[in-house]
Amino acid sequence: MYDRLKGFRDFYPDEMTARREVIDTVEAAAARYGFREIGTPTLEATELYTDKSGDEIVDQLYNFTDQGGREVTLTPELTPTVARMVVAKSQALSKPIKWRSTRPFWRYEQVQQGRFREFYQTNVDIFGSAEPEADAEILAFAADALTDLGLTGEDFEFRVSHRDILGGLLEAFDAEVDTEAAIRAVDKSDKIDDEEYYALLTDVGLQYHQAERFDDLLGTDDLAELVDFAGTDRVADAVSNLEAVLEAVEDFGAREFCEISLETARGLDYYTGVVFECFDSTGEVSRSVFGGGRYDDLIESFGGQPTPAVGVAPGHATLQLLCERAGVWPEEAPATDYYVLSVGDTRAVAAAVARELRELGHVVESDVSDRSFGAQMSYADSINAETVVVVGERDLENGEVTIKDMETGDQTTAPVDEFPGDLERPTYEDWE
Secondary structure, X not given: OOOOOOOXXXXXXXXXXXXXXXXXXXXXXXXXXXXXXXXXXXXXXXXXXXXXXXXXXXHHOOEEEOOOOOEEEEOOOOHHHHHHHHHHOHHHOOOXXXXXXXXXEEOOOOOEOOEOOEEEEEEEEEEOOOOXXXXXXXXXXXXXXXXXXXXXXXXXXXEEEEHHHHHHHHHHOOOOOOHHHHHHHXXXXXXXXXXXXXXXXXXXXXXXXXXXXXXXXXXXXXHHHHHHHHOOHHHHHHHHHHHHHHHHHHHOOXXXXXXXXXXXXXXXXXXXXXXXXXXXXXXXXXXXXXXXXXXXXXHHHOOOOOOOEEEEOOEHHHHHHHHHHHOOXXXXXXXXXXXXXXXXXXXXXXXXXXXXXXXXXXXXXXXXXXXXXXXXXXXXXXXXXXXXXXXXXXXXXXXXXXXXXXXXXXXXXXXHHHOOOOOOOOOHHXXX
């Protein structure tokens, strides 16, 4: 008996039925905005990650030396991969580049609720536009995907911030601050108490009273106060950009889901502008459901031409937590349109009926195990068949098949030569 590895999951058919519905819904929303599907490799060179994040990141990776002596890694995220792909064919790609991808990733980290070592995401990115409309479209897509799943504004909220507001405020203090480390501390602020938070800020260069003032500034509702405090073009421009993005989001129909939250920082260092995270409005899902933002410098850092970029990556595990909390996670049960039940020497006719129904686009099962009538009916019930078509020897002698509605138990007969006929989805009601 072999045990499953910690942090990895099995998905049986019932679970995959719900997961597939959610994935298809999210991807359909992205497709409506013109995001084109791409495929990406499972393995990348380890240096793709260590060159940007340092050798210490290796402890979080599933990496090994392959038979050719190359250091390779199971991909822990998609952004470096798509950056590499954009650089490789930048001149041939029409701008803006709008890509989407759903696939698994791997990180060796502590397993907890909503976090696994193998996890699945749908990544949606725009490359080649620095306009506020690009950020707004990412937010609008994310809102559409969630509402398409049945969620409402009472279920989720997007907390929107801007990295240059944070960096500009830190620059305004009379102190030598490690800005990236300070922003990482901000990203942790809702998970720790004030004293621990202020300690992190003092560790990276602020004095204690400055840490308190910085915290107060991030809690303000008045963006003009931030511009006045900093007195720099960097903060003024960032505030203007954030307001422009939110104005575009209003036009795109998603403003109701967004609130300004400067404590939202996103921990990854490559973010450069507007960033956001999706949270459960009730707080029952205590962690971020997913997040995204602008990363304008990444393509250039990979050797490409300066290329602005913005994206979002809904994680499926946390999205499931939100949908379950809101009561909109799809039913975990298989869906079957028809079960064609064969009794006696009727395989040829039963197979023909099944083929015709499948050609109409229906999910159709039939007996492949030489089971009795009762066993076949039990199986049809177990797979949630909506309609059973009984093809029996006695029925065929009368030129008929029996149509049974599995929900009500009602049944009737139909001429075998007329079934399914011109009907796209023949049911008991068509022949009663």
